[in-house]
Ligand SMILES: Nc1ncnc2c1ncn2[C@@H]1O[C@H](COP(=O)(O)OP(=O)(O)OP(=O)(O)O)[C@@H](O)[C@H]1O
Ligand SMILES: [Mg+2]
């Protein structure tokens with residue numbers, strides 16, 4: 001049995017940090033050590049910031065984004081063109097597209113893609129919310145920016161079907177988005193090009 | 202004349218019965234001779250890993266590292282390829298799952314082994330393919346898809362995606378009350394992918410038929426007539442979008458039946474490649490062993506010619522135990538046709554004298570116990 005080096009509080013901190021993407025057990029230990037060494041300059045403020053975030057973070061009831069206000073910062077941004085909605089699988093895609101800065105539009109986050117093999121169906125995704133949003137009117141164009149995977153494309157077909165009869169132009173990302181290439185991993189130039197050259201469904 | 206893609210250096214580490222091998226090649230054909238179990242086919246298999254997929258044995262990667270070694274395997278080559286000279290390294294790390302094969306081009310890791318297709322195409326014929334005409338249709342589909350893949354790198358992805366959409370549909374159909382809109386979404390995917398896939402197959406079959414026809418009186422090999430059957434056989438003259446509609450209709454009206462069967466009964470996954478011996482006007486599966494082999498050789502050579510013609514680069518050709526069933530005259534004719542393709546070929550046999558007719562068109566190597574004799 002290995003001898004303990006730290007008390008349970010720090011041990012727990014390490015265990016939790018190790019669950020953060022990008023941190024393994026090793027770097028979690030380094031991070032924890034750094035935090036406890038900088039108890040007042042870093043650990044305290046970080047704990048406060050996390051507590052605050054925890055209290056305030058919610059899922060936007062309009063678009064499915066995560067933020068500290070509901071509706072979220074994107075939905076309440078008056079400088080955006082809210083008649084144009086970019087439909088994405090995940091918040092990380094929203095962030096990637098914003099980073100590319102190609103569009104000044106609103107978003108809709110589905111929270112995944114349809115996948116019978118993984119047991120993810122229409123009710124598990126934020127599709128109903130999208131249909132309601134479009135049905136309310138005022139939406140001119142919907143850009144379906146899902147990945148070029150089977151699941152992504154099936155979801156695109158499904159959404160298109162659900163919106164049939166509603167007066168909205170539906171487009172999808174131009175080819176040139178690498179197959180199965182998750183938006184999050186694309187460079188900004190590729191994303192911008194794919195958005196600009198979107199095609200009508 | 203197509204550009205000759207050729208290997209100039211080949212290094213193996215812990216690959217099958219090779220602990221370490223470092224080989225310089227001079228660009229001519231390579232003849233590997235040696236006793237049974239020496240490692241001739243293993244060396245060919247290593248070269249076959251220069252194309253996407255699991256190589257000419259369709260091996261599980263966990264079986265490839267040398268028995269007794271504790272890591273993975275690696276194959277390294279220097280190649281005068283389709284985009285100029287390139288160093289290619291591929292292999293596994295061993296240890297974990299062993300599912301993915303890693304690839305490095307000029308020392309830089311790349312994401313998918315599909316990038317190999319930018320540098321070379323590899324075409325092979327092995328004794329394990331001898332039962333192709335008599336075996337299950339799945340074998341012929343796989344054979345055909347490999348041929349398509351060497352001309353159309355997208356084919357593999359389309360086939361895998363089709364399969365995935367189909368499995369999704371099968372799963373949904375097994376539900377108590379599947380959402381019809383969801384089914385339709387999957388079926389649209391299947392139609393798009395399945396027709397693209399079948400189209401690529403038809404295109405290959407027609408191109409290949411043309412080449413087989415052209416080579417008809419060229420030497421002692423019989424010619425084959427090829428036909429795809431079992432999926433929308435009479436519709437292929439129509440434009441693709443129309444065939445997609447037809448297939449989509451079939452899927453939608455076949456839901457009950459497919460749900461009862463527990464699988465999808467219509468699709469490119471049900472097609473078969475029908476091959477006939479033209480001169481004898483007989484199904485290939487009813488031809489003699491030697492005739493079947495000769496038909497297969499004719500097909501593979503036509504395919505290699507097709508790849509050369511389409512890409513401008515002659516593929517690397519792996520012919521395992523190719524000379525075994527042929528008499529002297531047919532062997533000489535085979536070597537001439539192989540040579541005329543303009544690429545680098547690797548050939549194996551137990552007896553060097555069988556390759557005499559190649560003369561100085563080949564480099565002769567003796568394989569012994571996981572090494573090459575000087
Ligand atoms: N992972 C492995 N580790 C060590 N040896 C292996 C491994 N896999 C296969 N072998 C051995 O490699 C040897 C050579 O096999 P190979 O198929 O290359 O022989 P060959 O020269 O083609 O013989 P033949 O003339 O009979 O076709 C076989 O004895 C086989 O048992
Ligand atoms: Mg062998």
Ligand SMILES: [Zn+2]
Pocket residue numbers: 060061062063064065071072073074075
């Ligand atoms: Zn929002």
